[in-house]
Amino acid sequence: MLFEKIQLEAGEEVLKVVRKHWFVILSELFGTFLMLLFPFFLLVLFALLPNEWNVLDLHPEKYIIFITYAITGWLLLTLMTAFTIWTHYYLDLWIVTDRRIIVVDQITFFNRKISSFRLERMQDIKVSVVGIIATFLNFGTLRAQTASAAESNFKSTGLPDPRGLQSLIQGAMDRRLTSLGDLPIAPD
Amino acid sequence: MSSSTFTDSLALASLPIETITSFGFYGIAGIFAIFSAILYYHWNAYSTDAGVTRLTLILYFSTTIPLLIIMGVMTWLI
Numbered sequence: 001m002l003f004e005k006i007q008l009e010a011g012e013e014v015l016k017v018v019r020k021h022w023f024v025i026l027s028e029l030f031g032t033f034l035m036l037l038f039p040f041f042l043l044v045l046f047a048l049l050p051n052e053w054n055v056l057d058l059h060p061e062k063y064i065i066f067i068t069y070a071i072t073g074w075l076l077l078t079l080m081t082a083f084t085i086w087t088h089y090y091l092d093l094w095i096v097t098d099r100r101i102i103v104v105d106q107i108t109f110f111n112r113k114i115s116s117f118r119l120e121r122m123q124d125i126k127v128s129v130v131g132i133i134a135t136f137l138n139f140g141t142l143r144a145q146t147a148s149a150a151e152s153n154f155k156s157t158g159l160p161d162p163r164g165l166q167s168l169i170q171g172a173m174d175r176r177l178t179s180l181g182d183l184p185i186a187p188d
Numbered sequence: 189m190s191s192s193t194f195t196d197s198l199a200l201a202s203l204p205i206e207t208i209t210s211f212g213f214y215g216i217a218g219i220f221a222i223f224s225a226i227l228y229y230h231w232n233a234y235s236t237d238a239g240v241t242r243l244t245l246i247l248y249f250s251t252t253i254p255l256l257i258i259m260g261v262m263t264w265l266i
Binding site for chain 1: 205209211213216219220223226227230231234235236240244248252253255256259262263265266
């Protein structure tokens, strides 16, 4: 499993595991749902064709074995596509701990990027929520800037409750800096 | 046009339709086997929840294997 591979430090506590918003996966899976329906739509179309238009004499009942063969092949490939989308969605995640942020970016099956950013090096976190759907469903983009090279800046789109996540990270950053002695402890 | 004329016209470069469908089936079965191995590895190696992994793999194999069997039977019938 993933946590064994990441190897959290001794005493490191996972605060939150974040995946993209459900709307992101739903909109991606909608395309495969339409693909699933496509052969049945064609069948209905052929069945409804007037006889004089049916110049190839394509009557589904005559080629039932071929049609079943083609449809099962199509459905199989479509289901494989749907499971690929689901896998990329589920394995693409942010792990916020009390010491760092681990960003796992599952781009394709053989292109996987794991980045780790220490909270004490974090400088700026920006949130943007753009569009009607994103506003109503509360998801957006989170950009974070670190004190190291520009390539270390990271960005993730379609994150649920980005403001909540921003405040969680900022709170964890403050606690981390306090524990390291960089920040004075605020009086009660 | 009779049904045999239509199926004959599907035969590309004078290959019999049975050969084409057999190649199609073996091709898809090969892709399925490789894809399943990759999927199985990724879920076992990178998932954060064993329950979700189990559910995903059960759902995957229970939906795809029957389709592959049906396709194999249709290939045999053709």
